[in-house]
Amino acid sequence: MRFGAVACFLSSAFVIAASQGEARAQSSGIPDTNWRQRDRTEHVARIDDSYRPHFALEVRFAPYYPQVDDAPGLAKRAVPGGSAPVGPFEQVFGSGPQFYFGLEFDWQALRIPWVGSVGPGFGIGYTNRTAQALINAPGHGTGGCHRGVDGCHSAEDTSLMIVPMQWLVVFRFDGPMRKLRVPVVPYVKAGVGMGLWEASSDADKSYSSPPGRPAEVGFASSGVTWGYHLAIGGMLLLNWLDPGSVARARAGGDAANFYLFGEWMDAGLRGLGSQNQLWVGTSTGVVGLAVDM
Amino acid sequence: VRGLRFLSRLGAGLLGVWLACTAGAQPAAAQTTSSTGTGSTTTTGCEGGTNTLVSVEDPTRNIDPRPADNCPLCISARDCEDDAVLRFAVTISSPPSGSTLEVWLGDGDDCFLAENRDDGLCAQVWSEDARTSQSVELSARALANIVTGDDCNDTGGDSTGYELNLHFLVVTDDSAPLDPADGCNYSGTRLDLLGPPPPTDVVALIQEGSLQLNFTPSSDSDVAGYDVYCTEAGGTPPANTGGGGVGGGGVGGGAGGSGADTAGGTGGGSGCPNSVLVEGDYPPTADSYLKGHSTSFPVVAAGLQNEVQYACAIAATDDLENPGTLSEVVCGTAFPTDDFFTVYQRAGGLAGGGICSIGADPKAYAAVTGGLGFTLLAFFARRRRRSTKRNHIGGGRAGE
Numbered sequence: 001m002r003f004g005a006v007a008c009f010l011s012s013a014f015v016i017a018a019s020q021g022e023a024r025a026q027s028s029g030i031p032d033t034n035w036r037q038r039d040r041t042e043h044v045a046r047i048d049d050s051y052r053p054h055f056a057l058e059v060r061f062a063p064y065y066p067q068v069d070d071a072p073g074l075a076k077r078a079v080p081g082g083s084a085p086v087g088p089f090e091q092v093f094g095s096g097p098q099f100y101f102g103l104e105f106d107w108q109a110l111r112i113p114w115v116g117s118v119g120p121g122f123g124i125g126y127t128n129r130t131a132q133a134l135i136n137a138p139g140h141g142t143g144g145c146h147r148g149v150d151g152c153h154s155a156e157d158t159s160l161m162i163v164p165m166q167w168l169v170v171f172r173f174d175g176p177m178r179k180l181r182v183p184v185v186p187y188v189k190a191g192v193g194m195g196l197w198e199a200s201s202d203a204d205k206s207y208s209s210p211p212g213r214p215a216e217v218g219f220a221s222s223g224v225t226w227g228y229h230l231a232i233g234g235m236l237l238l239n240w241l242d243p244g245s246v247a248r249a250r251a252g253g254d255a256a257n258f259y260l261f262g263e264w265m266d267a268g269l270r271g272l273g274s275q276n277q278l279w280v281g282t283s284t285g286v287v288g289l290a291v292d293m
Numbered sequence: 294v295r296g297l298r299f300l301s302r303l304g305a306g307l308l309g310v311w312l313a314c315t316a317g318a319q320p321a322a323a324q325t326t327s328s329t330g331t332g333s334t335t336t337t338g339c340e341g342g343t344n345t346l347v348s349v350e351d352p353t354r355n356i357d358p359r360p361a362d363n364c365p366l367c368i369s370a371r372d373c374e375d376d377a378v379l380r381f382a383v384t385i386s387s388p389p390s391g392s393t394l395e396v397w398l399g400d401g402d403d404c405f406l407a408e409n410r411d412d413g414l415c416a417q418v419w420s421e422d423a424r425t426s427q428s429v430e431l432s433a434r435a436l437a438n439i440v441t442g443d444d445c446n447d448t449g450g451d452s453t454g455y456e457l458n459l460h461f462l463v464v465t466d467d468s469a470p471l472d473p474a475d476g477c478n479y480s481g482t483r484l485d486l487l488g489p490p491p492p493t494d495v496v497a498l499i500q501e502g503s504l505q506l507n508f509t510p511s512s513d514s515d516v517a518g519y520d521v522y523c524t525e526a527g528g529t530p531p532a533n534t535g536g537g538g539v540g541g542g543g544v545g546g547g548a549g550g551s552g553a554d555t556a557g558g559t560g561g562g563s564g565c566p567n568s569v570l571v572e573g574d575y576p577p578t579a580d581s582y583l584k585g586h587s588t589s590f591p592v593v594a595a596g597l598q599n600e601v602q603y604a605c606a607i608a609a610t611d612d613l614e615n616p617g618t619l620s621e622v623v624c625g626t627a628f629p630t631d632d633f634f635t636v637y638q639r640a641g642g643l644a645g646g647g648i649c650s651i652g653a654d655p656k657a658y659a660a661v662t663g664g665l666g667f668t669l670l671a672f673f674a675r676r677r678r679r680s681t682k683r684n685h686i687g688g689g690r691a692g693e
Binding site: 074076088089092093109110120134136137140143144156160169200201207208209211213216220221222223275276277 | 505646
């Protein structure tokens with residue numbers, strides 16, 4: 001279901017892009033071999049550096065490794081077949097990555113001539129990890145086991161959902177791209193991050209408050225973790241793939257530049273020093289597509 | 294403005310594609326529903342002939358009908374045991390003098406022909422002097438007995454059952470062939486006394502207070518769901534009752550038992566000793582053994598005690614809720630489980646408490662406030678600078 005939704009989204013984006021491109025191609029009607037072209041927007045677009053985008057939209061994908069087990073004070077335990085003791089996250093979910101999908105919207109509010117732009121941005125993402133719950137019965141044998149990290153889990157699903165968000169200041173050094181035709185735009189981002197998280201289970205479990213917290217009936221297995229967010233990366237300009245469409249997109253006021261980007265993201269969602277926070281951040285590489293407009 | 298326009302177009306496009314996706318999914322579901330078919334609640338009445346004389350409405354039942362998706366006018370094994378009655382409202386426009394209204398059951402044979410009625414290819418199930426308006430009540434048990442020859446037991450049929458072709462005839466002369474206008478053929482009901490064959494390769498997997506039963510689904514097209522039955526393992530195996538028709542005799546009271554894992558679930562062993570469930574037999578009628586139902590794979594047996602060994606088996610059910618015979622009987626034991634948050638708390642984790650738990654952390658407050666403040670300051674600083682610049686230019690022009 002979740003995969004279907006993502007597929008539907010991607011296909012819809014493709015459909016929209018394709019339909020726009022097709023419509024524009026049909027309306028063009030300019031033979032390639034006719035040097036007396038009436039519509040010279042393509043050529044204008046290639047040399048025009050006066051166009052000033054104000055916003056950027058990013059679609060982001062990444063492998064996500066929640067740093068839950070890196071939090072201090074968590075007891076580690078050896079799992080069968082494992083070489084070293086591991087924390088609670090790895091005991092249940094293993095060490096592999098989970099899929100992260102995100103969107104980011106930046107406002108290129110300030111423009112520094114010959115250098116680039118600076119402005120605030122906001123991003124939101126989603127990642128979810130599901131595995132089978134552990135069996136709490138030492139010596140239960142191997143009968144009835146579902147395959148799991150250590151070879152024998154129950155058949156009950158348990159999952160951890162994380163919705164990372166970030167409020168950023170984004171520096172895009174697009175001056176060289178605009179003035180010198182260098183098709184790469186380096187950028188850095190820094191700001192505050194927040195991760196909403198929720199742990200859930202097939203079984204209707206009830207949790208007790210941890211030590212030091214007020215006693216609660218049905219302690220919620222969810223929370224918010226704050227932290228910092230840093231990223232550094234580069235964007236590869238894709239306008240050369242279809243300069244005609246780019247020029248017409250600019251003329252229509254839709255978009256200015258299209259990019260493929262890669263960045264290193266450090267989402268330090270560790271509670272800003274607080275002890276009672278679930279570390280749901282990650283340090284990972286992100287790839288995606290961006291458009292400014 | 295450009296950004297908003299772009300986003301609105303993108304949003305509209307996505308919404309359109311989403312609507313197209315969901316709309317595309319709907320007809321498939323509708324087809325699946327309608328394919329369950331025969332005997333829906335629509336008024337089909339009679340078919341065949343010119344049908345100017347007799348009008349027959351869909352029948353009503355004297356016991357609660359099944360849901361609309363479950364062939365409410367069909368006759369199941371339980372309907373037969375409870376002796377359900379199908380009550381048809383029949384209207385005859387101008388019954389000829391001395392004529393009778395007769396209802397004949399034919400298995401695809403044309404009961405308008407006198408020889409088919411005389412040769413026993415058609416069986417008479419009702420006869421009464423024809424009147425303008427009359428009620429015809431047909432006993433489910435009587436219809437079943439005509440078809441199976443053994444009351445409500447169907448030992449030779451398949452799990453899809455039999456179409457019941459009921460001919461409502463206005464007969465004046467028994468020996469004369471009937472004109473198509475003298476009656477009609479009602480085929481809006483079906484007799485199905487057998488459930489589908491059971492699934493295979495059943496395995497019981499551990500859950501807390503329950504067992505998840507995985508299996509290879511029955512390949513029969515008549516399957517609409519699965520029931521799981523469980524009882525505590527152990528005890529004296531019951532005598533095998535043979536399992537009716539498709540069950541084919543059973544395998545002897547689950548006497549195998551060697552594949553049972555006494556500690557957890559099973560890997561699909563050859564049996565699990567118990568005093569109730571027998572592979573190939575029909576499920577027990579007591580509701581206390583029914584531990585779960587699912588229309589899809591897998592099925593969960595709920596309401597079990599942890600660390601107690603159970604014997605469980607699955608029966609497939611059809612759209613008339615006829616249970617088939619039991620699958621192999623497997624052992625399984627539920628155990629307490631630890632989900633991620635339990636493991637986290639046991640490891641000393643202190644997080645949680647809900648999304649309002651930020652209140653416990655003043656540092657987080659400071660960081661958030663700082664970030665937002667920085668953004669707002671940048672925004673207002675830019676606005677002020679622009680405003681100053683505009684005033685300066687405006688003043689200069691005014692001075693010119």
